[in-house]
Amino acid sequence: MQKLMRKPDFKIFKLLAAGLMLCSGPAAFSQTDPAQIVEQINYLIDDAIFFSDKYVTPATDAAVYQASSGWISSPKKTELWDVSFGIHANVFMTPHKDRSFVIHNSDFSFFQLEEGTSAQVPTALGNDDKVYLTGQLGDSQVRLETPQGMDMNVVAYPYLQGSVGLPFGTELVVKYSTRVKLKKSEYQVYGVGLKYNFSQYFETLNRQKINLAVLAGYGREDVSFGFLDVQTDFGTLGINTINGSVDTWQFQLSGSQEFGNVEFMCSFITNVSDVKYNVSGPTGSIEEILPLQQVLNQRLHEIYKTRTNYIGEVSTKYNFGHFDLQGIVAFGKFVNANVSLHYLIK
DSSP states (O other): OOOOOOOOOHHHHHHHHHHHHHHHOGGGGTTOOHHHHHHHHHHHHHHHHHHHHHHHHHHHHHHHHHHHTTSOSOOSOOOTTOEEEEEEEEEEEOOGGGSEEEEEGGGOSSOEESSSSEEEEEOTTSOSOOOEEEEEETTEEEEEEOOOOOOOSEEEEEEEEEEEEEGGGEEEEEEEOOOEEETTEEEEEEEEEEEEEOGGGOHHHHHTTEEEEEEEEEEEEEEEEEEEOOEETTEEOOEEEEEEEEEEEEEEEEEEEEETTEEEEEEEEEEEEEEEEEEESSOOGGGGTOOHHHHHHHHGGGGOEEEEEEEEEEEEEEEETTEEEEEEEEESSSEEEEEEEEEEEO
8 A cells, every 4th residue: 555645844833843832831742852743743644644545435436336326217308398306215235345454554654553563444334343553742642543434235325316308308317315324424415417318310219119318417425434533632633524525527328228118228327536535523622723624634635536437237117107116226346226216297
C-alpha cells in the first residue's frame, strides 16, 4: 500500500504547537521540543489521510453501483405527457474482498499497532472488528480504536422514481431518496436523466416490438460513516464522521423485446464518477487552538479520485393494468439488484 506523505505545513503547525503549550502548560512539554510536536501532528494527519482512503473508498465505489440501476424502466417510446410514479427497493450484496484491508506498521508515520506488526481491519463495508493503534504526541500517548464497518452482507434501502413523457420520444426521469440510516452509516441518492427512444424510426423493429433507447443522467450519492474518535491530553480531534460524496454522469444503451405483458431488457452502462471526501460532525476541543477539520478537509483533496465503471444490466418487467412490476440485476465489479412497482398515468 502506497503511503501518502506530504511536506509539513510548518506555518500552520507552529501556531498549533504554540497554542498547545499555552493551553496545556509546561508540564506536558517539559521534555518536548516544539518542533517535534509540529512534526508529530503533521504525521498524525498523514496517517488519518492514508486510513481514510483505505476505509471509505470501497463504500463510495459501491454507492456508484447502487445508484446506477433502474434508470430506464423500459426503452419503449413514452407517449407525450405520460407519467409514472414508482417505489424502488435496492439490494446490494457486499463482496468479501472489499470488506477488509491489511495495515502494517510501515504504513504509518505517527501510529503503530498496539499488538503485532500487521493486522486486518474492516473497511466501511466490513464487520465490527477493531484494532488499537497508539502514537506519542509530546509526552502523552494517543490511543486510537479503528472504525468498525457496517457488518451487513446485504444492504437494502428504498427510493422514489418518477418520469414524464416529453416531445420527440424523450422522457424525463427523476430519482430521489431521503437520507436513509443504515447500520453505522447514512446514505442518500438523487438524480435526473433524459431518455431518448430511437427505435421509433425503424418500422421493422416496431412491428417486432423491439425497443431501443439511450439515456444520459446525472446522479449524486452521499455516504457517511462513523470514523476516528481520537482522544488526546490536548482535547478531542473532532474527526468522528467521514463523508464521501459522488457526482456521477451515466450513459446507458438499452434494448428490449415485448412478449404480451412481459418485457425483457438488456442494458450497457458507462458512468464516470468524481469522488470527494470530507470529515464532519461535532468539532473537537482542539478547534479552540486550530481549525483541524478545515486542515484535514484540505488535505483530503489528495485522495479525491475519478472512477469509470462499465456495468451490464438485465431486467424483466410485467405489466398489469396501470402497474408495472420490475426486477433488475446489475453486474460488473459488484452485483446490485433492484425491484420496483410503478403506477402509470396515461
